[in-house]
Amino acid sequence: MTTFALSRGRATTVTPRKPRRTRRALTGWAFVGPAAIPILGLSIFPAVWAFLISRTKWNGIAPAKPVGWGNYQTMVQDPQAAAAVGHTLWLTALFVPSSILLGMLIAIALNQKIRFVAFYRTCIFIPYVASAAATGILASFVFNPQFGAANDVLRRLHLPAQQFLESPSQALVVICVIALWGEIGFTAVIYLAALQDVPVALMEAATVDGAGRWRVFWHVVLPQLRPVTVFVAVWQTITAVQLFDLVYTTTRGGPLQSTETVVYYIYKLAFQTQRFGYGSAIAYGLFAVTILLTLGIFWYSRRSRMEAF
Structure with missing residues (x-):
């Protein structure tokens, strides 16, 4: 009208x-x-x-049998599921802080005015865009206890050879190192973009007031990186919790199930033992935990007025 x-x-x-x-x-x-x-x-x-x-018991062939919430009750009492959760939490605790710290340090180094800096930035990002499966296959050769390059370096340094992926106490740490090699480029690029967005006037004002380089970084630059740090922490936590391809291509959950993460356990239940109902229940449990974790960090960032999202 x-x-x-x-x-x-x-x-x-x-x-x-x-x-x-x-x-x-x-x-x-x-x-x-x-x-x-x-x-x-x-x-x-x-x-x-x-x-x-x-909510069913189904092997993919016979008709599904309704079991209600039985699969979820079994999940709570399953010792293998609890062990997989423990391995995933340990991997996350190793991977997330390391990726944040290393990514920040590499970004600071690549933010300097040095020769061939564009080449270095490209090199640090290439592992991230490479196939994770290919990275895992390559790493299995590098960390092979018999003829791997890692043990060859240790022998040249007159250090004892290690079992790496064949040792129950070392395998998960080695997988974390491999994951860092593949993911550190993403974190570095995110921090590099954030560093270039820090107002130059703030750093110049702090320098004029007598602050050294370390104090400028700690009191001026680092607070400007807090929203990016929250975002990277959420992203890398989800990456660690859902890690599957590296485990599949390197250890298949071994040795002695020491690297069996939650996602690999779901894969084994669904596609090796044909327990599709129980595997789906654990997948939904992982989904719920991921959502709650993301919402918790989102709420914290809003409450502390960090515009990370």
């Missing part, structure tokens, strides 16, 4: 804004819809189906 208004003795028309907003919304959905519908179908439908499977 068109209305009229008086302006300096003349009548002018005022077009309602609601139809215009509706047209803009429809135009936007017309562009987004063709891509959004397949994505939603490929994510929501499998998620709903997996939840329905998690």
Whole structure:
């Protein structure tokens, strides 16, 4: 409906804004819809189906038998699931702080005015875009106890050879090192972008006031990196919790199930023992923990006024 208004003795028309907003919304959905519908179908439908499977006992062949919440009750009492959770937590505790610290240090180094800095930045990012499966296969040769390059270096340094991926006490740490090699480029690039966004005026003002380089970094630069640190912590935590490909290509959960993470345990249940219902229940438990962890960090960042998201 068109209305009229008086302006300096003349009548002018005022077009309602609601139809215009509706047209803009429809135009936007017309562009987004063709891509959004397949994505939603490929994510929501499998998620709903997996939840329905998690309430059944099904081997993929015989008809599914409803068990209600029995799979979830079994999950709480399963010692293998508890061990997989412990391995995942230990891997996360090793991986996340190391990736944050190393990524920040590498970003600081690459933020300096040095020769061939663009080449160095490219080299540090290449492992991240490489296939994780290929990284795991390559690392299994590097850390091979008999003919691996890692033990060859130790022998040249007159140090005792190690078992690495064949040792129950070392395998998970080695997998963490391999994961760091593949993921550190992402963290470094994120911190590098954040460092270049720090206001130069703040650092110059601190320098004029007599602050040294360390104090400028600690009191000026580091507070500016807090939102990025929260984001990186969330991202790398999810990466560690969902780690599968490196475990699959290096140890297959061994030796003695010392590297069996939650995701690999889900894979073993579903595709090796055909316990699809129980595997889906553990997958949903992992999903719930990941969501709660993300929401908790999101709430903390909002509460502390860190615009990380």
